[in-house]
Amino acid sequence: MSCLSRYDFLDLPAPVRRAVRAQTGEIRSDRTVTSGRTCAVASILETEGGWVFLKGVPLGDPRVEGQRREAAISPYVPHSCPRLLWAVDAAGWSLIGYEAVDGRHADYRSADDLRRVLGALEELRQETAPAGLDLTVAEERWGPYADEGTAHLFAGRSLLHTELAPDNVLIVDDRACLVDWSWPARGAAWIEPYLWALRIVAAGQTPAVAVSWARQLWSWREADPVAVRAFAAAVARVWHEFASGEPSRVNVHMAACAAELRAVLALGLTGEP
Structure with missing residues (x-):
């Protein structure tokens, strides 16, 4: 998925800025956040009521659905996550405001x-996906890429973040906060440790090191090795498809890491999950 153009707050149309001020009160300063790719505006605002992290996407852009999911799941995420303050559609934009954290x-x-991330995932493990929300379920999200007859192994009731890239984890003091809940899902609890392990490999660690961290989570240790290997195969195919359709540096790298982690798990070189 290509990145949206990133607007500075003062470059937004005047009606959009007025809609934000209606939620925040006077805005004394603003700073654009350059990381991330799921929104067109990401700014830290100093307001009369405190610091606010603003995210915005034009209505009609496909990424607005992710922003709506993020707002909908906010009451159910772990307490360590930044708190959603408001969410409005105004002046042709979807706008959400979070408490800003210094991390x-x-x-x-x-x-x-x-x-620190291990602690955040231990906290997340205690969360059950809310029944009242129309969340993507793991067997449907990754099932089309799974070997025949294996997608049911991904099913579960746990709340999953699913996008644990380092940009989506903020270190605040001595704890980790999971942010950007654009792709929450319901599924087996061990899926999150696997996706974290993949991101650890992508950061330059070996699969053995990545799995050694994942194994510290109860959900990974209790997982069916057959299910984990089936999921590894599905995720590898997802990233292969991404890299084939859009051969960006990130997609190609993630595809290579997913294939490597799948291979070593299949051979049992990192030990059983």
């Missing part, structure tokens, strides 16, 4: 940061 992106090459 940095996680470094998956750092054992200290991996330990």
Whole structure:
């Protein structure tokens, strides 16, 4: 998926800025956040009521659906996640405001940061996906890429973030906060540790190191190895498709990492999950 053009707050049309001020009160300063690719505006606003993280997408853009999912799931995410303050559609835009947190992106090459993310995933493990929301289920999201007869192995009741790239994890003091809930899902609890392990490999760690961190989570240790290997095959095919359709540096790298992690799990070189 290609990136949206990123607007500075002051470059937004005047009606959009007025709609934001109607939620925040006076805006004293703004700073554009350059990371991420799911929104057209991402700004830290200093307002009369405190600091706010603003995200916005033009209505009609396909990414607006992800922003709606993010707002809908916000009451159910772990308490360590930034709190949603408001969500409105105004002046042709979908706009959401979060409490702004002073943090940095996680470094998956750092054992200290991996330990902090481990704590966040332990907290997430306690969350059950809400029944009242129309969430994507794992067997439908990854099932089309799975070997025949294996998609049912991905089913479960756990709330999953599914996009644990370092940009979506903020380190605040000595804890990790999961942000950007654009792709939540319902599925087996071990899926999140697997997706985290893949991102650790993508950061430059070996599959053995990545799995050693994933294995510290109960859900991974209790997982059926057959299910994990089936999921690894499906995820590898997803990234292969992405890289074939859009051979960006990120997609090609992720496809190579997914294939590597799938191969070592299939051979049992990292130990059983």
